[in-house]
Amino acid sequence: MWGRRLRRAGRGAGRGAEELRARRREREAALRRARRQEQLVSKRLLRDDAAEDGARDGAEVVPGPLSEDEVLQLLRGVQRGSEDRKRCLGRLRWALRDKDTQHKFVRLEGSIRTLTGLFTSSLAELQMEAARCLHELSHSSEPGVAEACLPLTSYLLTYLSGHSVEFTELCLYTLGNLVVESEAVRKQLLPQGIIAVLASCIQSPHEAVLEGLGYVLSQLLQAKEAPAEIIPLVLASALPQHMLRLLCAPSTGLGAAVEFAWCLHYIICSPAGTEALLALGAMPALASLLLSLASEVPQDGSEVPQDGSEVPQDVPEGLELLVCPVLRCLGNLLAEESSCEVQIQDERLLITLFLILQCFLPQHPFIVQEGLWLLNNLTADEPFFCAALLSLDLLPALLQLLPCFPMTTVLALRVLCNVAEKGPEYCQQLHQPALPLLLPTLALPDPEPVGHCLELLHLLFLHCPEATSDFVRMGGPQALERHRSSPELQERAEALLAMLPPPPPPARSPCPALS
Template sequence: MFPSAMGMWGRRGRGAGGPEQLRARRREQEAALRKARRQQQLVSKRLLREDSLVNGDGQAGEEIAAEPLSDQELLQLLRDVQRGTDERKKLLSRLRQGLQHKETQQKFVRLEGSMRVLTGLFTSSLADVRMEAARCLHELSHSNDPAVAEACLPATSYLLTYLSGHSVEFTELCVYTLGNLAVESETVRKQLLPQGIIPALASCLQSPHVAVLEGLGYLLSQLLQATEAPAKIIPLVLDSALPLHMLRLVSSNLELGMGVAVEFAWCLHYVVCSHVNNGLLISQGIVSTLVLLLLDLASAVVEGATEGLELLLCPVLRCLSNLLAEDEPESCKVQMQDERLLVAVFLFMQRFLQQHPFLVQECLWLLNNLTADEPIFCSALLTLDLLPALLQLLPCSGTVTLLALTVLCNVAEKGPAYCRQLHQKAVLPSLLSTLALSDAQVVGQSLELLHLLFLHLPEAAADFLSQAGLQALAQHRDNPPLQERVRALEERYLQPAAATPVSPIGASAAALPS
């Protein structure tokens, strides 16, 4: 759940509690936010079946799988394929079709010597036989039965060897087969590490072939999502040349295609989320690389080229958000102090609100981390006149509304000058609307924003009363999660004496810092 911000109600004045307590409270909130928005891991399997088939005219075709093979048919196929006849490729093709069925896969791996035969054919000197055997292995790798994946263990060293050389189609097939096997079995991953999969990947990422690079990104992303990745895999990745390759491929201006950039952006996201050594990634330029990429993507949005951009934006925004959520994000914020970044984030929210609302949440999460305890970004948000666009998100309800309110609280925390700007931009009418919602978390964050406004700008309390604010609060007086905060607002700020404007605090406040 998102935090209700109850901890903020004990503050007395701008500096109450001291900067350390403010930072500690912010870290607690960020931890709760991260828990609430944690993405289900994108572990998946991919099947190249259609891509590997052609019709007689040489065009891509779709194959209708044969019926499952019986025990006797499997035995006969294995006998025939070992005889070395000219029919090997045809026999392997028949086997591959049968292996599209779960029951045939399980029968096959239980047959004594079956994997030894298939592995032998996979290492054949005949290219067409080797390719068909690779397709059979690929079908097996797509099984969701760990026993089937582990039966493929004898082939992993050859799959790694074949990552370099041979045809693009064959290499791509080997890459995705390894990725599928790595998803299913920790036993397979344990074997791949000492066999040298990390240096093999680092070497192969210099391939000029887009299809191979995209497959390598898929394989690496599956490894990085493994349960044991933070302890056993990511340290090896960080000690290799892989991070620099990932940054290069993500920032290739999409010359290699969207697929490559998307795969490696997710790889970077998984490494960042592991918190193994984000300082290394920062020193290698991950922040500036991703910020420049976002600016390029914003230019693409302006030009109307938005197809598929959401697939790349999601991991890039998450990477930056999670880097800022570190205990010491100062170095990240220094590298992000570019007003164009804020403009880009708002552009993404405006463009994708209707089609891909999940991206608006990602943008707001980044905006929250940028503005937390950081006057520079709060000032830029106001001086660039981005506040109206933020207020327009409040009626969206749910997580979007909650995050937008959190960003507004970040701004209001900075003191009287900021609160005066919020007040002048008609934040109170927007808050009266959110107070009418039934979502207790949204209402709670609205109450927190009111508290900050009234604390730093007493005349805002008088305006709130004149706009029927007490009636808006009244509906929450008997709501257990909210009643204490409603009572605190009424008693502290909305009594007749307290709500009477005194000397205008904002009149002598310093101008917003540039």
């Protein structure tokens, strides 16, 4: 079927290009769905070195698995109103690192009630130690342990408005850990007003609190019920505009900015979220942020490194952690039809992208993939960026990415197809620098990049007939012949062979002179 379409395209260029564009858009829609469904759920554990020393004091046999009697002894120790209670709490926290000990503890009658009493104590030191015990429990991977902590959720929310930054931070990360494993915990927190509490908390001036808040919100936004139950509540609050403001503020620390960027990404995964963020000006704000981040990348004018060298030392540590979700947010915003009216036409975005690609390849290839994904969506339906890619002489840098990594090859070919789709003028500028690099791509064992390569060749042959002669001169027909036996590629290879000019007749030897 594909081959017949190609042959028809040879007779009707407009219709063939449109069919190829439709096929590619279908595949890209599937990729966008897959990308949006990627989950980055994780748990965080806050541990204070000074507190650890106190917890280990006199507890050499801990944190190995404790017997039920030993767990009961620790529980009784924290129940007694003696001066030794804080030390017993420290030992209990150390013991609760063990999975079996966690189960034994939550099964003991009155254990959570005892911790709740200490957690709500007016004695700050006991309250903090009890909070650390709860935090260790929240890190358990067992839903049963998280659900045992259900009675504590309302107190955790209440204490988010406390005056101690350390205590507030601990409560935030405990909440974030609890909502991951247990739907029951999430169902209880929503009616308790967790979204409103977070909207109030985001006005805190403390970096640690903002980062912890972003962690809780990112965990909530990844829940299976988030599109129907959580994202509408978030959109109805002031959280989105505050996150955008803080994300783009130079004073916001890297940790909080990373969390907010991922939160925005999860909101964009919802159609209603995309529309709301576009209305808030997310597109220009994130584009401006990306330009700002690129200004921190060294600009030495060198080519994209191919030798495994490391990222330059003067790149801020952890910058890639923020660049990644910002690229993904922009790429997915551009993927929506509703974003077409607010799409930004700024050549600096292309320069920024290639600076980022140059900086982070090959140490962080995932950044290159995200950058190429954004570049693909910038060039998909917009001649402005296709023309800018060529006029800014960025094509050589893009072609350098073809042989780097399998996914990089596929995405780079997608971008090249986007450019070639724009017609003869674009193909004229593409075919000479790109054609020699397509022959090695045709030799790859993976049918996916080969398939994209065949599509690019079709567009070049369609809009730039002289490319067929160059392709034949480079030995291209032999490269295509290898794919005639492939079920996935056979029709496309045969269709391209049919578009090539016939080989020149063999040169004849001169006739001998007649005597």
